[in-house]
């Protein structure tokens with residue numbers, strides 16, 4: 467299994483450069499590339515590094531060479547002639563299952579990526595690439611062959627819930643520290659899964675309000691069902707159909723504590739005005755009530771939308787934006803703080819190893835794969851991936867990470883072809899989660915209703 471991302475590779479883990487140079491001396495490589503100029507460039511660069519490169523331009527020549535002798539490493543373009551690099555891959559693996567095949571293409575699709583992965587390609591590099599990316603892949607292939615896989619050393623984990631020591635996180639800690647003891651309204655922005663709620667809780671826990679409640683409100687869910695106003699401000703009995711008793715609003719219920727308004731970007735203009743009034747006056751008037759009351763509550767809001775853009779588009783009130791903006795915290799996507807991935811990984815691995823009573827180890831190649839991934843779901847996705855691996859894998863290495871990512875990201879598609887392996891995984895995950903189906907669906911990377919369908923099919 468391989469990982470497809472080529473961005474931000476880091477070769478700074480573990481192995482010493484000198485040791486690598488030693489082991490790479492005169493390593494033989496087969497290079498299959500029909501573009502003469504590119505073939506020449508790659509060949510020259512690799513020869514300079516001390517590799518003995520045999521270059522061919524057609525699949526036929528490649529397969530002939532493979533029939534004749536063993537090559538520890540094969541680098542092949544995918545689209546060559548009437549046959550492809552996938553044929554070269556299959557032939558190389560058939561001759562020598564240990565052979566590391568690195569595929570490259572400028573026309574990759576999800577299908578070629580999956581075919582390569584199923585065929586056991588070591589890595590898959592998108593063209594155009596920097597030569598360093600290719601060299602890194604070759605070095606990793608060698609290290610893997612040499613059985614040099616080191617276990618990543620357990621670093622000192624801080625005694626904290628919020629992990630990350632990157633410059634961006636340090637700036638966030640400073641802001642949190644400064645605002646925690648004030649009552650300032652805070653807006654937290656960032657993509658999904660970057661830790662917005664965690665930061666909000668941290669602010670609350672570090673404030674004088676810590677002994678009172680922290681109440682999250684999912685604005686997006688409530689606004690669509692028209693319940694946001696009564697949820698926040700409360701309602702008297704009979705204020706609207708269905709209000710069969712007085713309902714205490716969250717702003718009042720959280721007295722002396724903190725209310726966390728999640729997905730604030732989703733609220734409609736009418737409610738924006740109501741919220742602005744509240745922030746200005748600190749008074750709430752429940753729906754149907756004659757009088758308002760003063761409440762002491764801190765508001766922290768979060769959004770994964772670009773509020774400034776919404777303001778420009780007139781979908782979000784400018785005055786409310788300024789009001790919320792007293793303190794603004796931006797959580798960067800995980801790919802902008804890749805340096806935190808080792809610590810986060812170790813943190814989650816310890817947590818889930820403990821929870822599921824496992825001893826899953828983190829290996830160099832696994833960490834590299836995690837660091838090279840693009841993480842659209844940010845820290846949450848990393849967390850789920852590690853949780854899944856502690857349940858299903860023996861170790862966290864490039865292969866298990868690649869498999870888990872493919873499974874979690876390709877969702878249903880992978881499932882149809884892997885029905886049996888998947889049923890086995892479903893059983894294991896359900897068992898580990900004590901039958902909790904929502905949790906299991908999350909870890910499997912499928913919708914809950916998809917899981918129900920599968921369970922039905924499995925007669926579970």
Ligand SMILES: Nc1ncnc2c1ncn2[C@@H]1O[C@H](COP(=O)(O)OP(=O)(O)OP(=O)(O)O)[C@@H](O)[C@H]1O
Nearest residue numbers: 627628629630658659660661662663664770845846
């Ligand atoms: N820096 C971090 N250290 C440890 N765990 C983290 C960190 N950031 C996020 N997490 C964990 O990742 C998960 C998602 O975080 P959180 O719910 O705070 O994200 P969010 O930004 O609110 O996402 P969304 O916009 O999807 O609601 C949580 O389980 C949280 O504990």
Ligand SMILES: [Mg+2]
Nearest residue numbers: 662663728768
């Ligand atoms: Mg959230």
